[in-house]
Amino acid sequence: MFGSRSGSQPLCPHCLRKLKLSGMRFFCVTEDERRHEVTLSLADKFKKRLPVCRRNFCKNKGLTIREAECKHCGKPLPPQILFHDKYLSFCAIGVAGAGKSSYLTTMLHELKYSGLPWVLQPMDVATTETVQLREHNVYENRQCPEGTKSGIAPEPQLWTILDNTEKLEQIPTYALTVYDGAGEDCEHIGYTAADAEIARYIAGAGMLLIMFDPLLLSSVRGEIVPEILNASMATERQTSAPANMVSMANSLANYIRQSCNIKPGKRIDSRAAIVLTKLDALRDMPGGFGSSSAIMKESPHAKARGFVESDSAMVDLEIRDWLNRQGETAFLDAIDANFKNVRVFGVSSFGNPPDRNKRLAKVRPHRVLDPIMWLLAAEGIIPQL
Ligand SMILES: Nc1nc2c(ncn2[C@@H]2O[C@H](COP(=O)(O)OP(=O)(O)O)[C@@H](O)[C@H]2O)c(=O)[nH]1
Ligand SMILES: [Mg+2]
Ligand SMILES: [Zn+2]
Ligand SMILES: [Zn+2]
Numbered sequence: 001m002f003g004s005r006s007g008s009q010p011l012c013p014h015c016l017r018k019l020k021l022s023g024m025r026f027f028c029v030t031e032d033e034r035r036h037e038v039t040l041s042l043a044d045k046f047k048k049r050l051p052v053c054r055r056n057f058c059k060n061k062g063l064t065i066r067e068a069e070c071k072h073c074g075k076p077l078p079p080q081i082l083f084h085d086k087y088l089s090f091c092a093i094g095v096a097g098a099g100k101s102s103y104l105t106t107m108l109h110e111l112k113y114s115g116l117p118w119v120l121q122p123m124d125v126a127t128t129e130t131v132q133l134r135e136h137n138v139y140e141n142r143q144c145p146e147g148t149k150s151g152i153a154p155e156p157q158l159w160t161i162l163d164n165t166e167k168l169e170q171i172p173t174y175a176l177t178v179y180d181g182a183g184e185d186c187e188h189i190g191y192t193a194a195d196a197e198i199a200r201y202i203a204g205a206g207m208l209l210i211m212f213d214p215l216l217l218s219s220v221r222g223e224i225v226p227e228i229l230n231a232s233m234a235t236e237r238q239t240s241a242p243a244n245m246v247s248m249a250n251s252l253a254n255y256i257r258q259s260c261n262i263k264p265g266k267r268i269d270s271r272a273a274i275v276l277t278k279l280d281a282l283r284d285m286p287g288g289f290g291s292s293s294a295i296m297k298e299s300p301h302a303k304a305r306g307f308v309e310s311d312s313a314m315v316d317l318e319i320r321d322w323l324n325r326q327g328e329t330a331f332l333d334a335i336d337a338n339f340k341n342v343r344v345f346g347v348s349s350f351g352n353p354p355d356r357n358k359r360l361a362k363v364r365p366h367r368v369l370d371p372i373m374w375l376l377a378a379e380g381i382i383p384q385l
Contacts, residue, residue: 097234
């Protein structure tokens with residue numbers, strides 16, 4: 001129904017339909033905002049290039065158009081969106097307060113400064129503004145992100161990655177679309193416009209990041225200092241009863257199934273990264289992860305400029321072991337029964353729990369790049385080591 005998930009097919013980030021030059025409308029913008037439409041010439045179509053304004057007396061005459069939109073859904077598109085070598089996307093799913101927005105903020109920041117020879121550029125104004133605001137909040141103001149309202153479809157973030165790994169004449173470019181926040185009320189997909197939009201995002205995403213908050217486990221809540229626990233929970237969750245991880249896994253899976261139109265009982269074959277958030281809060285917990293465990297060590301992937309499979313397999317195993325020890329075997333079974341292509345990850349977006357006023361210490365994200373490195377290796381963008 002919607003476009004393929006392969007990394008080489010551009011999709012409209014809003015309606016997820018396949019995107020072609022002929023499926024876009026183009027506009028010339030002059031300084032006095034006299035916007036007018038510019039159509040593709042035969043030569044533009046043939047050479048697959050953006051049109052140029054030919055209107056007499058237009059200040060922009062002779063220059064390439066600056067605005068575009070999707071013919072199908074009418075939403076704005078960055079004109080250069082079509083000219084990437086690969087198209088990557090992922091969607092963060094999880095109940096409200098799981099840590100999705102915090103994770104995406106620090107993950108994208110880390111990706112920018114990962115030491116990989118990459119340049120990350122926002123593709124549109126909306127992404128630039130969102131990111132500036134969020135980064136400023138976390139890294140300058142040292143404040144946790146504001147909770148996301150549920151029932152509102154998130155705006156996709158659009159990025160261009162310039163890959164300067166090999167000094168080529170033509171630098172490979174990847175388009176990366178990030179959807180933050182689906183499944184906040186994960187009981188079911190309703191029939192509102194926002195639900196339909198979220199459903200499309202989930203169905204079209206190249207990878208699902210399914211975020212679980214270990215602090216919702218009753219076995220964990222009993223072992224953690226109340227101050228850390230309260231500071232690490234979204235306010236409205238603090239007093240609510242601990243969640244049953246099995247029913248949460250199943251309802252998220254059903255939510256995804258509905259979005260992707262998959263029969264009940266059939267395993268979901270979208271690549272799924274199961275991400276345990278807020279690892280920092282488990283550091284000093286009795287029966288937590290020991291300091292000699294792989295998961296507590298620095299992630300090796302970015303330094304190695306590839307995806308270190310053995311390390312990731314070890315982390316996956318350690319978390320599964322830990323969940324078993326917490327009595328959450330049924331949760332793991334639910335994950336494996338619902339997803340075909342899964343890997344378990346553990347992250348801390350901040351490196352330390354916030355204080356009681358939700359203020360952050362110096363932000364030192366832990367292993368936040370691991371899930372995306374898994375995707376990049378699968379897409380053949382970084383080597384698997
Ligand atoms: N200890 C700790 N708490 C976190 C971390 N990330 C998020 N939190 C807490 O979880 C709350 C909700 O996070 P948020 O990213 O807004 O969750 P979302 O609703 O899934 O987008 C935050 O206000 C923090 O209190 C983390 O890495 N460590
Ligand atoms: Mg959020
Ligand atoms: Zn569209
Ligand atoms: Zn013009």
